[in-house]
Amino acid sequence: MNQKINVGLLGFGMAGRIFHAPFISNVPGLHLKKIRANRAESVELANRRYPEAKVVPDEQDILGDETIDLVVIATANPTHYTLAKAALQAGKHVLVDKPFTITSAEAEELVSLAREKQKVLTVYQNRRWDSDFKTVQKVVEAKLLGNLVEYEAHFDRFRNEIKPNTWKEEDLPGAGILYDLGSHLIDQALNLFGEPQEVYADVKVQRQNSQVPDYFEVVLYYEKMKAILKAGMLVRETGPHFILHGTKGSFVKYGMDVQEENLKAGRFPEDTLKWGMEPKNLWGTLNTTIKGADYKGKLTSEKGDYTGLYQNVYKAILGLEELVVKPEQARNTIKVIELAMLSSREKRRIKYS
Numbered sequence: 001m002n003q004k005i006n007v008g009l010l011g012f013g014m015a016g017r018i019f020h021a022p023f024i025s026n027v028p029g030l031h032l033k034k035i036r037a038n039r040a041e042s043v044e045l046a047n048r049r050y051p052e053a054k055v056v057p058d059e060q061d062i063l064g065d066e067t068i069d070l071v072v073i074a075t076a077n078p079t080h081y082t083l084a085k086a087a088l089q090a091g092k093h094v095l096v097d098k099p100f101t102i103t104s105a106e107a108e109e110l111v112s113l114a115r116e117k118q119k120v121l122t123v124y125q126n127r128r129w130d131s132d133f134k135t136v137q138k139v140v141e142a143k144l145l146g147n148l149v150e151y152e153a154h155f156d157r158f159r160n161e162i163k164p165n166t167w168k169e170e171d172l173p174g175a176g177i178l179y180d181l182g183s184h185l186i187d188q189a190l191n192l193f194g195e196p197q198e199v200y201a202d203v204k205v206q207r208q209n210s211q212v213p214d215y216f217e218v219v220l221y222y223e224k225m226k227a228i229l230k231a232g233m234l235v236r237e238t239g240p241h242f243i244l245h246g247t248k249g250s251f252v253k254y255g256m257d258v259q260e261e262n263l264k265a266g267r268f269p270e271d272t273l274k275w276g277m278e279p280k281n282l283w284g285t286l287n288t289t290i291k292g293a294d295y296k297g298k299l300t301s302e303k304g305d306y307t308g309l310y311q312n313v314y315k316a317i318l319g320l321e322e323l324v325v326k327p328e329q330a331r332n333t334i335k336v337i338e339l340a341m342l343s344s345r346e347k348r349r350i351k352y353s
Contacts, residue, residue: 004031005317008062008092009053010083011074012037012046015097018260019306020074021050022268027310030070034062059083063090070120070317073097076167077174081106084121089111093317098183100330102174104338107331114327120317123330127184128191131278131304132173136242138302140192144288145246152228153188155181156235160205162209169212176212177231178203180338185229186323186333189220191307192304193227195332196220200349201340206234218340221349242284249288251274257304258282269307276304 007024009016012035022298024032035046046055063086071087073096075079081101087094088110100123103109114121127133140148162169166179191342198221206215214233219226242253259276269275277302287296315321336352343350 003029003318004028005069005314006031006033006067007070007072008034008036008065009072009074010036010059010062010350011097012042012055013039013074015349016074017042017045017049018019018263019124020072020097021046022263023307023310024072025050026269026307027314029314030310033068034065036062059086063087063092069093070095070313074079074124076165076172077179078102078172080174081256083112084110085113088117088119088121091117091119093142093313095122095124095313097124098187098333099123099174099179099337100183100327100329100334102179102334104331104335107327107334110274111327111331120313120323122313122316122325122331123327125184125187125325125330125333126227126306126309127188127257128278128325129306129308130259131276131301132241132253132255132257132282132284133188134302134304135284135299136244136251137192139251139286139299144286144290145244145250145251146288148244148246149225149226150228150243150245151189151192152230152240153185153227154235154239154241155185155231156238157231157233158236160207162207169210171211176203177214177233178218178340181231182216182218182229182337182340183333185231186220186336187289187329189227189229190329190332190336193220193222193225195221196227196336196352197351198215198306198351199336199339199343203341203344204230216340216344218336220256220336246288249286251284251286251288251299253282253284257281259304259306269305276306277301278304294319309349 073091199218204215218229244251244314283298286299312324315322
């Protein structure tokens with residue numbers, strides 16, 4: 001476990017500086033050697049926070065560096081496929097921020113290339129390490145609700161004004177809330193329940209002057225249950241984050257995992273032993289029957305920590321652990337997004353095949 005893996009980080013915008021660099025540097029054995037950053041404020045911040053890393057202006061300074069083992073791609077969505085392909089061809093292990101690619105065909109090509117090059121390829125589906133999702137996973141796996149009949153997950157925000165000068169608000173391939181927040185919700189559902197039988201979706205533009213979809217409802221149909229996934233940018237009064245119903249009871253959870261809020265406030269995982277621990281007021285309510293006795297009360301949330309994703313990647317590269325977020329799973333997430341967009345256009349259920 002003392003073996004050093006050198007990491008090159010492409011991009012130091014919000015994704016790179018908030019969701020990647022703090023967790024790369026929090027894993028013993030991972031060494032953040034180079035950061036590609038172009039904007040003056042990003043260069044200054046990268047130099048200040050990570051003085052041991054060399055800040056470079058071009059991706060070739062990382063892709064062409066033979067000492068770099070792992071390339072992390074935290075750039076705009078339309079660049080993911082091209083950069084991931086170039087990194088794999090350069091003989092690097094690759095971690096791509098979500099969404100994996102724009103199309104499932106691109107994703108499949110990268111999966112095949114990684115297999116050919118015998119390199120680890122994964123996607124930053126960090127929300128599997130959310131406190132609340134880990135709690136939901138525990139509820140489902142322990143069958144605390146009996147046989148699940150309905151699963152509902154929301155990822156809502158209130159941003160009624162269009163943020164200027166950001167590619168996320170431009171009409172570009174892979175832009176919009178379905179690729180952004182939808183990648184998380186779909187990945188979580190597929191991780192819990194596997195591939196669905198059918199997909200139905202309603203994808204809309206709700207905000208005035210928005211160039212990209214900012215609302216969706218995606219329904220994944222399984223043999224005996226369905227998963228309802230919703231996100232919107234005009235939800236000022238949020239409801240539950242998770243709602244689960246089964247033959248024995250229900251689980252309802254309000255509030256979001258606290259890690260993103262702490263990261264944006266300038267707090268980092270190494271700062272506290274309580275990182276990723278939700279306060280009691282965010283714990284979910286479990287109302288069910290356990291061993292013949294009715295129970296209703298708060299269920300302690302599991303501890304969340306996105307460091308776990310990078311710890312797994314480190315061990316997977318060394319051959320010590322199976323990769324958790326497999327590229328095939330990430331490809332299936334993109335496939336569901338494609339089917340959801342088709343369903344919304346044609347206003348019908350689409351078979352998953």
